[in-house]
Amino acid sequence: xxxxxxxxxxxxxxxxxxxxxxxxxxxxxxxxxxxxxxxxxxxxxxxxxxxxxxxxxxxxxxxxxxxxxxxxxxxxxxxxxxxxxxxxxxxxxxxxxxxxxxxxxxxxxxxxxxxxxxxxxxxxxxxxxxxxxxxxxxxxxxxxxxxxxxxxxxxxxxxxxxxxxxxxxxxxxx
Numbered sequence: 001x002x003x004x005x006x007x008x009x010x011x012x013x014x015x016x017x018x019x020x021x022x023x024x025x026x027x028x029x030x031x032x033x034x035x036x037x038x039x040x041x042x043x044x045x046x047x048x049x050x051x052x053x054x055x056x057x058x059x060x061x062x063x064x065x066x067x068x069x070x071x072x073x074x075x076x077x078x079x080x081x082x083x084x085x086x087x088x089x090x091x092x093x094x095x096x097x098x099x100x101x102x103x104x105x106x107x108x109x110x111x112x113x114x115x116x117x118x119x120x121x122x123x124x125x126x127x128x129x130x131x132x133x134x135x136x137x138x139x140x141x142x143x144x145x146x147x148x149x150x151x152x153x154x155x156x157x158x159x160x161x162x163x164x165x166x167x168x169x170x171x172x173x174x
Contacts, residue, residue, distance in 0.1 A: 029062035049081040067101045070156070088129040096121040102157055112158040121155070124148045138173035 038053035055075040059068035067073075074097035081090040098118045107115030125146045132139040143166070150164040 030060065030068060031062055032057060032059040032068075034058055047083055049083075050079070052076075052078040069101050069103055070099055071101070072097045072099055086131045086134045088127075088131070090127045090129075092125045092127075094121065094123050107157065115157050118157070119153055121153050121161070122149075122151055123153075123161075133173070140169075140171040140173075142169040142171075143167070144169075 034055060034057035036053065036055040038051070040049075040051045042049050053076070057071065057073055057075070059071045060066070061068050074095070076095040077093070079090060079092040081088060098120045102118070104116075123146075125144060126148055127142065127144040129143075130141045132141070145164065145166055147162060147164045152163065153161050155161045
C-alpha cells in the first residue's frame with residue numbers, strides 16, 4: 001500500500017457566495033493524506049482480465065479543522081473481462097462513499113429538497129463486444145448497459161447521475 005500526504009496552501013475549492021452563485025476560493029491550508037492499493041491479473045493468455053483498486057483519502061481543511069467539502073473517503077473500483085474468439089464480455093463496478101461534508105448553504109439557498117441526504121455511489125456496468133475483424137469483416141459491434149441496477153444517486157447535490165442506459169456502438173474500418 002502506498003501512503004501519501006500533501007499539504008496545500010491556496011488550494012481552490014468551490015464555495016457559495018451570498019446568493020446562489022458559486023465562487024471558487026482559496027482554502028488557506030489543506031492536507032490530503034491516504035493510500036491506494038491495486039491488484040491486476042491477466043490469466044490464460046489474456047482470456048480473463050481482472051482488476052480491483054481501492055483508495056482511502058483523508059482530506060482536511062487545516063484552518064477549519066474539518067473534512068474538506070465535496071470529498072469522499074473511500075473509492076473502490078473493479079472490473080472483470082472475459083475474451084473468447086470474437087467475443088469480449090466485461091463487467092465494471094464502482095463504489096464511492098458518501099460525501100462527508102458539503103456546503104450546507106447549497107441546500108438552503110437553492111433550495112434542494114432532501115439535499116442533506118447523501119448516499120454512496122454503487123454502480124455496475126456490463127458490456128459486450130463482437131469483433132468481426134477475425135472473420136475478415138471490418139466491423140466491431142459493442143453493446144453496453146450502464147448502471148444495470150438502475151441505482152439512483154447524485155454525483156453533486158441537486159445533480160442526479162445517469163440512470164440505466166444502453167449504448168450501441170458500431171465501428172467500421174475502411
